[in-house]
Amino acid sequence: MDDRQLRQVIVAALREIAPEITDDELDDHRPLRRQVDLDSIDWLRFLVDLHERLQVDIPEVDYPQLSSVAELIAYLRARL
Amino acid sequence: MREFTLPSLGAEMDSGKLIEWLIKPGEAVQKGQVVAIVETTKAEIDVEIWFDGVVGELLTVPGETVPVGAVMAKILTPDEAPPARTEGVRQRVSPAARRRAAELGLDLGAIVGTGEQGAVTLADLDAAAAGRPVPQATAAAASAPRPAPAAGTPDDRYASMRQAIAAAMSRSKREIPHYYLAQTISMARAVDWLTAQNAARPITERVLMAAVQLKAVARGLAEVPELNGFFIDGAFRPAPVAQIGLAISLRQGGLIAPTLHDVAAKPLVTVMAELSDLVSRARAGSLRSSEIADATITVTNLGDQGVDSLFGVIIAPQVAIVGFGRLAVRPWVTEAGNVAAVPTVTASLSADHRVSDGHTGARFLNALDDWLQRPEDL
Numbered sequence: 001m002d003d004r005q006l007r008q009v010i011v012a013a014l015r016e017i018a019p020e021i022t023d024d025e026l027d028d029h030r031p032l033r034r035q036v037d038l039d040s041i042d043w044l045r046f047l048v049d050l051h052e053r054l055q056v057d058i059p060e061v062d063y064p065q066l067s068s069v070a071e072l073i074a075y076l077r078a079r080l
Numbered sequence: 081m082r083e084f085t086l087p088s089l090g091a092e093m094d095s096g097k098l099i100e101w102l103i104k105p106g107e108a109v110q111k112g113q114v115v116a117i118v119e120t121t122k123a124e125i126d127v128e129i130w131f132d133g134v135v136g137e138l139l140t141v142p143g144e145t146v147p148v149g150a151v152m153a154k155i156l157t158p159d160e161a162p163p164a165r166t167e168g169v170r171q172r173v174s175p176a177a178r179r180r181a182a183e184l185g186l187d188l189g190a191i192v193g194t195g196e197q198g199a200v201t202l203a204d205l206d207a208a209a210a211g212r213p214v215p216q217a218t219a220a221a222a223s224a225p226r227p228a229p230a231a232g233t234p235d236d237r238y239a240s241m242r243q244a245i246a247a248a249m250s251r252s253k254r255e256i257p258h259y260y261l262a263q264t265i266s267m268a269r270a271v272d273w274l275t276a277q278n279a280a281r282p283i284t285e286r287v288l289m290a291a292v293q294l295k296a297v298a299r300g301l302a303e304v305p306e307l308n309g310f311f312i313d314g315a316f317r318p319a320p321v322a323q324i325g326l327a328i329s330l331r332q333g334g335l336i337a338p339t340l341h342d343v344a345a346k347p348l349v350t351v352m353a354e355l356s357d358l359v360s361r362a363r364a365g366s367l368r369s370s371e372i373a374d375a376t377i378t379v380t381n382l383g384d385q386g387v388d389s390l391f392g393v394i395i396a397p398q399v400a401i402v403g404f405g406r407l408a409v410r411p412w413v414t415e416a417g418n419v420a421a422v423p424t425v426t427a428s429l430s431a432d433h434r435v436s437d438g439h440t441g442a443r444f445l446n447a448l449d450d451w452l453q454r455p456e457d458l
Contacts, residue, residue, distance in 0.1 A: 017360075017363075018331060019202065020331065037331070039384035039385075040288050040289075040290065040383075040384050041288065041290070041355065041356055041359045041360075042359075044286060044288060044356070045356060045360060047283060048283055048284055051283050051284070057282070057283055058283060059279065060275065060278050060279070060286070061279075
C-alpha cells in the first residue's frame with residue numbers, strides 16, 4: 001500500500017466519525033484532532049477503525065507520534 | 081388489550097411526530113423492541129415498547145404529531161391474540177441512514193446491510209449510490225425535484241434543538257437555586273492504573289478516563305444518595321441507583337444527554353463499550369426511547385476541549401450535575417510533603433439547594449476523590 005492509498009484509508013476512517021470533512025480541506029500537516037474536532041472517544045473509535053482496516057495495533061504510548069495525517073501515514077507505513 | 085402510548089422523551093418534550101411505524105397489525109412484539117421512529121425537537125428517537133403482545137391497530141399515522149401520553153396503537157395481550165404471524169428478520173436502519181437514503185433517492189428494501197446484525201450503514205448507502213446503474217435520463221426525470229429528506233433540514237433541526245435547550249436551561253435557572261462546588265483531584269493513581277490496564281488490552285477493549293470517572297461518580301452517589309433522583313411536586317424522590325445522563329455535544333452543534341444505565345453495577349469495560357456506543361449513536365441520530373428519559377443525574381465532561389473546570393446547569397427534575405475539566409499536569413503537594421508534577425482533574429458539582437446543602441455536596445466530591453484513588457476497586 002503506498003502513501004496515497006494509506007491517506008485514503010485514513011480519510012475514509014475519519015469520515016465515519018466526521019462525515020462533513022472533505023479530502024481537499026484536510027491539511028496533512030496541521031494537528032489532526034484539533035482540525036477535525038475529535039474528542040477522546042472519537043479518536044479511539046478512529047484508531048479502532050484503522051486497526052480493523054489495516055490490522056495495525058496502535059498503543060497509547062504512541063499517540064504523541066500521531067498528531068497529523070502526515071505523521072499517521074509515516075507511522076502506519078512503518079508497521080504494515 | 082393494552083394501549084401503547086407516546087412515552088416522555090425528556091423533560092421538555094410534550095409531543096412528538098411519528099416518522100414511521102416499524103410494526104404491522106397482526107405482528108408479535110416483544111418488550112424492548114423498537115416499534116416506531118418519532119421525531120422530537122432534539123432528535124429522531126427509536127421508540128421501544130415496554131410489554132409483550134400482538135399489534136392490534138395502529139392509530140397514529142406517519143407525519144402526525146401527538147402529545148406525550150396519546151394512545152398510538154392498540155396491542156393485544158398474548159392470550160387474546162390470534163396466532164401471530166412471524167415476520168422475517170427486520171431490516172435494521174438508523175434514522176441517519178434513513179435520511180441519507182431519502183437524500184440519495186435509494187430504495188432501502190433493495191440494500192443489503194453490512195453493519196451489526198445486518199444493519200444498513202451509511203457506507204452501504206454510499207456504495208449503493210456509487211454502484212447503482214445510471215438511470216436512463218429523460219427530460220421528466222432530469223427536471224424532477226430531488227426526493228424530500230425524511231426530516232427537517234439540518235438548519236431546522238439545529239434551530240429547534242436550540243429552542244429545546246433554551247427552554248430547559250431557562251426553566252432550570254428560573255426554578256432551581258443552584259449551589260456550586262469544585263475540587264481538584266490527583267489522578268496519578270488512576271492514570272498509572274489505567275495506562276497499565278490499557279497496555280495489556282487489545283485496542284478494541286481500551287478504556288478512556290471518562291469511563292473511569294463515570295464509574296467513580298456512580299459509586300460516589302451510592303454513598304451520597306441525596307444528589308441522585310428527582311425533585312417533583314415540591315419533594316425530593318431519591319432514585320435507587322444512578323442512571324447517568326451524559327452530555328454529548330453533536331457535530332452539527334447543540335447537545336443531547338442520553339442515559340447510561342446501572343453504571344455502578346457494570347464492569348468498567350462494559351461501561352466503556354456502552355459509553356462509546358452511546359456517543360456514536362447520539363451523533364448518528366439513532367437513540368432509543370429508554371435512553372432518553374430516565375437519567376437521575378447528569379455528567380458533563382469538557383476535558384477534551386481543554387477547559388480547566390466547568391459548572392453545569394441542572395437538567396430538571398434532576399437535582400445535580402457533575403462536571404469534569406481536562407486532565408492537567410499541575411504542581412501538587414504529595415503525601416510525603418514534596419511538590420511534584422502530577423496529573424489532576426478539577427471535578428465540579430452544581431446541585432439543587434432545595435434538596436441538599438454544600439455539606440452534602442462536599443461529601444460527594446470527597447467520595448468521588450476517594451474512588452479515584454483506588455481505581456482497581458471501581
